[in-house]
Amino acid sequence: MMRSLLFAAVLGALLALSSPALAAPAAGKLTLQSVAAIGQRQPTVQLTARLLGPDGKPVGSQSIEFFVKSDDFGGVQVSLGTVPTDTGGQAKLLYMPRWTGTLAFTAHLIGDGTLAAPPATSSYLAAAAVPAYHMAPAPLSALRFGVAWAVEALAVAVWVMLAAVLIRVVRGLPRLARETEASSHIEGVSG
Amino acid sequence: MRKRTSRTELDETALRPVTSSGRGFWLVMLPLGLLVLAALFAWGWQIWQGLGSAGYNDQAFWSIYESNLVTFIGVAYGGAVVSAILRLTRTAWRAPITRLAEATALFSLLVGMMFALVHLGRPERIWELVTRPRLSSPIFWDFVAVTTYLVATVIFLYLPLIPDLAALAGRLPAGSRLVAWYRRLSLDWRALPAQRRLLDGAMAVMAVAIIPMAVSVHSVLAWAFALSGRPGWDSSIFAPYFVVAALYSGVALVILVVAGFRQGYRLHAYIGEDHLIHLAYLMVVLDATYLYFTFADLLGEGFSMNNSVVPVMGQLLTGQYAPSFWIWAVGGGLLPLLLVALPWTRRTWGIVTAAALVVAGMWLKRIVIVLPAAAQPMIAGGWGSFHFTWVSITISVGAAAAIPLLMMGFFRMFPVLSVTEIEELAEEPVVRPRAHAAFGLPQEGDEE
Numbered sequence: 001m002m003r004s005l006l007f008a009a010v011l012g013a014l015l016a017l018s019s020p021a022l023a024a025p026a027a028g029k030l031t032l033q034s035v036a037a038i039g040q041r042q043p044t045v046q047l048t049a050r051l052l053g054p055d056g057k058p059v060g061s062q063s064i065e066f067f068v069k070s071d072d073f074g075g076v077q078v079s080l081g082t083v084p085t086d087t088g089g090q091a092k093l094l095y096m097p098r099w100t101g102t103l104a105f106t107a108h109l110i111g112d113g114t115l116a117a118p119p120a121t122s123s124y125l126a127a128a129a130v131p132a133y134h135m136a137p138a139p140l141s142a143l144r145f146g147v148a149w150a151v152e153a154l155a156v157a158v159w160v161m162l163a164a165v166l167i168r169v170v171r172g173l174p175r176l177a178r179e180t181e182a183s184s185h186i187e188g189v190s191g
Numbered sequence: 192m193r194k195r196t197s198r199t200e201l202d203e204t205a206l207r208p209v210t211s212s213g214r215g216f217w218l219v220m221l222p223l224g225l226l227v228l229a230a231l232f233a234w235g236w237q238i239w240q241g242l243g244s245a246g247y248n249d250q251a252f253w254s255i256y257e258s259n260l261v262t263f264i265g266v267a268y269g270g271a272v273v274s275a276i277l278r279l280t281r282t283a284w285r286a287p288i289t290r291l292a293e294a295t296a297l298f299s300l301l302v303g304m305m306f307a308l309v310h311l312g313r314p315e316r317i318w319e320l321v322t323r324p325r326l327s328s329p330i331f332w333d334f335v336a337v338t339t340y341l342v343a344t345v346i347f348l349y350l351p352l353i354p355d356l357a358a359l360a361g362r363l364p365a366g367s368r369l370v371a372w373y374r375r376l377s378l379d380w381r382a383l384p385a386q387r388r389l390l391d392g393a394m395a396v397m398a399v400a401i402i403p404m405a406v407s408v409h410s411v412l413a414w415a416f417a418l419s420g421r422p423g424w425d426s427s428i429f430a431p432y433f434v435v436a437a438l439y440s441g442v443a444l445v446i447l448v449v450a451g452f453r454q455g456y457r458l459h460a461y462i463g464e465d466h467l468i469h470l471a472y473l474m475v476v477l478d479a480t481y482l483y484f485t486f487a488d489l490l491g492e493g494f495s496m497n498n499s500v501v502p503v504m505g506q507l508l509t510g511q512y513a514p515s516f517w518i519w520a521v522g523g524g525l526l527p528l529l530l531v532a533l534p535w536t537r538r539t540w541g542i543v544t545a546a547a548l549v550v551a552g553m554w555l556k557r558i559v560i561v562l563p564a565a566a567q568p569m570i571a572g573g574w575g576s577f578h579f580t581w582v583s584i585t586i587s588v589g590a591a592a593a594i595p596l597l598m599m600g601f602f603r604m605f606p607v608l609s610v611t612e613i614e615e616l617a618e619e620p621v622v623r624p625r626a627h628a629a630f631g632l633p634q635e636g637d638e639e
Contacts, residue, residue, distance in 0.1 A: 148326035149326075151332070152326070152335075155335050155336075155339060158339055158343075158400070158404065159339060159342075161396075161400065162339075162342055162343055162346060162400075165346065165393050165396055165397060166346055168389070168393060169350065169353075169378065169389065169390065169393045170378060172386075172389045173353070173378040173379060173380060173386050173389060173390070174378055174379040176383055176385045176386050176389065177379040177380075177381050177383065177386065178379075180381070180383050180385070
């Protein structure tokens with residue numbers, strides 16, 4: 001019994017020492033930069049995250065996830081994608097802004113656990129944006145709103161016709177009664 | 192043959208509901224009123240609890256309320272068009288039934304329009320149809336067409352009332368509070384030839400105009416389904432299919448209303464069995480047309496075996512909706528045809544039974560038009576299902592009760608018969624078509 005417990009303790013200690021995940025990660029440094037991308041047809045932001053190791057040298061092959069803060073859904077962080085760092089320690093992502101105004105970006109180091117770095121933030125003032133949602137092709141879109149306006153004109157014409165009929169009756173009947181009364185009165189006087 | 196009655200008898204019959212309401216009137220009004228109150232309570236409950244309390248869910252997003260909307264607006268269409276066609280063709284037997292048909296049109300339209308609100312989880316947002324209209328949406332055009340049709344129906348009911356209101360103003364006791372209203376609404380009517388010409392002209396314009404208006408209402412209603420592109424609804428004949436369905440069920444409801452008021456208000460001297468038989472002939476012509484349209488619609492979709500339509504067809508003809516479909520086909524399509532075609536059932540009881548089968552059957556038909564296409568899975572997963580709940584049933588029954596309730600309330604203030612028109616037509620020589628004898632209809636001199 002004692003031998004089994006001793007064996008388990010030794011094995012556990014060896015596993016703990018041999019596992020890099022359980023070792024304290026080294027402190028790295030993550031920075032984020034957001035600038036307007038050049039040569040793009042649509043308004044685009046170039047996001048560049050740079051990861052440095054404890055010795056200040058760039059670290060490659062570490063995953064960086066980019067986020068943008070959305071005003072929708074109570075201001076959640078929307079993931080834009082994950083990019084590995086290159087040999088220069090840089091992870092780059094092109095993003096087309098979905099709305100104008102100040103955009104708050106964040107980069108998180110996911111990595112492999114050997115390195116830890118606090119998230120980096122950057123803000124960008126987007127003057128132009130590409131809407132996320134595109135309208136589905138409208139029915140009869142080739143004719144644009146010509147058909148709808150024509151039908152609307154027809155509806156207005158029907159309303160005018162209804163009003164004309166009603167006004168003609170409401171004004172005409174009492175007028176005819178008055179005219180008949182007046183003419184019979186004249187006939188009575190002249191008679 | 193109905194006996195000829197004097198003007199005094201005619202006035203008395205038409206005015207009886209206005210001047211006095213018997214115990215029978217309140218015995219009918221009370222349960223109808225309670226049903227309507229129960230429906231209002233259920234609607235309030237639905238607004239409080241959400242549309243789920245009416246049996247709706249993500250996979251059955253259109254169901255009973257859309258069926259009710261199409262049914263009630265459909266019967267409204269039938270009432271108005273029957274009256275318009277009878278007026279335009281100057282049909283001699285129209286006079287005692289046109290007012291009932293026009294009132295049926297107005298009140299079933301009002302009730303039908305309510306279902307657009309009931310279907311909305313947030314009914315206060317109906318104003319966004321006005322403030323934020325989307326011109327390419329059939330729902331917006333539905334709103335435009337139905338409101339236009341409502342105004343036209345009110346005018347169409349009002350114009351023939353004018354001479355009767357003037358006549359009634361002179362016959363009611365001077366102290367009656369209705370007299371002042373009658374005088375105001377009768378527009379100083381004195382039955383002058385010039386006034387008659389003006390009113391006849393306006394009524395002719397309205398009778399012509401209301402037919403395309405009614406066609407537009409039901410066509411737009413059909414396009415709200417057909418333009419969705421959903422298998423089962425995406426049919427090129429949906430607009431005329433809906434129009435014929437509306438006429439068919441509308442004529443059936445007019446028969447029920449005419450028979451009901453004939454019995455309840457003792458109008459046998461003016462509305463005979465021959466009126467019901469004439470209307471029944473109209474109904475079976477529309478019945479045959481509707482059956483043909485149904486066949487054409489199913490053949491086109493079924494023969495092509497389009498993959499997206501096959502599941503809907505299967506559910507409709509042999510699946511979970513098959514009992515409803517075949518009950519309609521037999522009860523709402525074939526049986527009414529037989530009841531009117533066979534001479535020994537072509538009596539008041541047979542015609543009323545046929546009309547009741549048509550009204551109920553056509554409601555069921557609207558359910559099987561709406562539900563299978565809505566409940567089919569478009570992306571993945573199983574078929575959706577709609578379960579009737581006390582909320583949706585109470586609202587539907589209350590709405591059906593609201594039509595006779597409103598009509599009886601209306602005829603508590605306005606004459607149920609078009610008195611002036613009956614008199615005018617009684618003075619004209621009656622020309623009976625040869626077909627009248629050929630089909631065994633009552634002839635001049637026959638005893639009823």
